[in-house]
Amino acid sequence: xxxxxxxxxxxxxxISTRSRRADLSPVQLKEVHRTLGQLLxxxxxxxxxxxxxxxxxxxxxxxxxDIASYEFTLILVMMRSGLYVxxxxxxxxxxxxxxxxxxxxxxxxxxxxxxxxxxxxxxxxDSVINxxxxxxxxxxxxxxxxxxxxxxxxxxxxxxRSSFVVNENIHxxxxxxxxxxxxxxxxxxxxxxxxGHVPESVFxxxxxxxxxxxxxxxxxx
Numbered sequence: 001x002x003x004x005x006x007x008x009x010x011x012x013x014x015i016s017t018r019s020r021r022a023d024l025s026p027v028q029l030k031e032v033h034r035t036l037g038q039l040l041x042x043x044x045x046x047x048x049x050x051x052x053x054x055x056x057x058x059x060x061x062x063x064x065x066d067i068a069s070y071e072f073t074l075i076l077v078m079m080r081s082g083l084y085v086x087x088x089x090x091x092x093x094x095x096x097x098x099x100x101x102x103x104x105x106x107x108x109x110x111x112x113x114x115x116x117x118x119x120x121x122x123x124x125x126d127s128v129i130n131x132x133x134x135x136x137x138x139x140x141x142x143x144x145x146x147x148x149x150x151x152x153x154x155x156x157x158x159x160x161r162s163s164f165v166v167n168e169n170i171h172x173x174x175x176x177x178x179x180x181x182x183x184x185x186x187x188x189x190x191x192x193x194x195x196g197h198v199p200e201s202v203f204x205x206x207x208x209x210x211x212x213x214x215x216x217x218x219x220x221x
Contacts, residue, residue, distance in 0.1 A: 001168065002160060003043055006176040012039055016176045019153060030084045033127065036153045036175050037088025043173050044123065044149060045092055073097040073121040074145075076108065078134055081127035085153055089125060105137045117145035125151045129174075132159040139170070147171070154178050 005012040018024070019032045051068040054061050073093055077086040079101050090097050100111045122145045124135050129152045142148065148170045155174040159165065165172055 001170075002155075002165060002172040002174065002177075004174055004177055005039060005043060009039070012036075012175050015039065016153070033084035033153065034088035037085040037125075038091060040085070040151050040153070040173055040175065041089040041092050044089070044151065047147070047149075047171070048121070067093065067096045069096075070119065071096060071121065072119070073123055074111075074115060074117070075099045076102050076111070076122065076124045076138065078124065078126035079103050082125045082152075085127055085151070086125040089123075089151065102138065105141065108138050109141060112141065112143055117143050120145050121147045121149070123149045123151055127153050129155045129159055131156070132162065132164060136164060149173060156180075 006016060015032060015035050019029070019036065024032065045067065048071045049068040050065045052063050053066045055064040073096060075086055075090055075093075075097055077083055077099060083101075086099060090099055102108050102111070122142065124138055126135065129135060129150075135150055139148070149172070150170060151173045153175045155172070155177050157177050157179050160172075160174075160177050
């Protein structure tokens with residue numbers, strides 16, 4: 001099942017549009033990703049059970065609500081571009097979650113060996129899902145767990161129509177579904193944009209122009 005937030009939220013449409021702007025600085029783009037992560041988490045938390053808790057109120061001890069203690073979420077972040085979406089996503093979950101980083105399939109295998117996942121909710125977070133190859137590899141080796149949710153800021157429509165998404169045991173939450181299949185490269189790569197990484201060609205250009213000032217120039221790009 002897919003939940004597409006763009007269908008029901010004008011706010012998501014606005015923030016998603018900002019994420020597509022090529023003129024954002026790395027810090028600006030990071031904040032956009034964090035905001036999208038927060039919006040995605042609100043949908044996810046709606047699937048969890050809540051419990052009454054005591055809080056310190058200005059009028060003394062009062063009752064409030066929090067995520068139930070037995071609702072624990074393991075967040076797997078597809079690195080690098082999923083990092084800031086996950087950072088925003090986990091804010092409301094706070095101590096009811098743990099963040100783990102996945103660069104490749106082997107990382108996931110090591111992580112799964114450290115957990116008993118029978119009563120754990122597993123969330124896989126990426127920035128963009130095109131073919132779904134990376135998340136499929138994780139799902140294929142994922143042990144039995146309480147629930148599986150795949151979260152992303154944008155999903156390609158081809159993947160959204162695939163038989164994999166029809167799986168009733170997996171819930172997909174995305175900010176938007178796109179017909180545009182685009183894989184960034186160099187300075188257009190999402191990870192490079194988020195972390196301000198400059199393609200090697202830029203260094204070559206700087207080196208040939210002012211070899212003595214390469215480092216200083218890079219700091220002011």
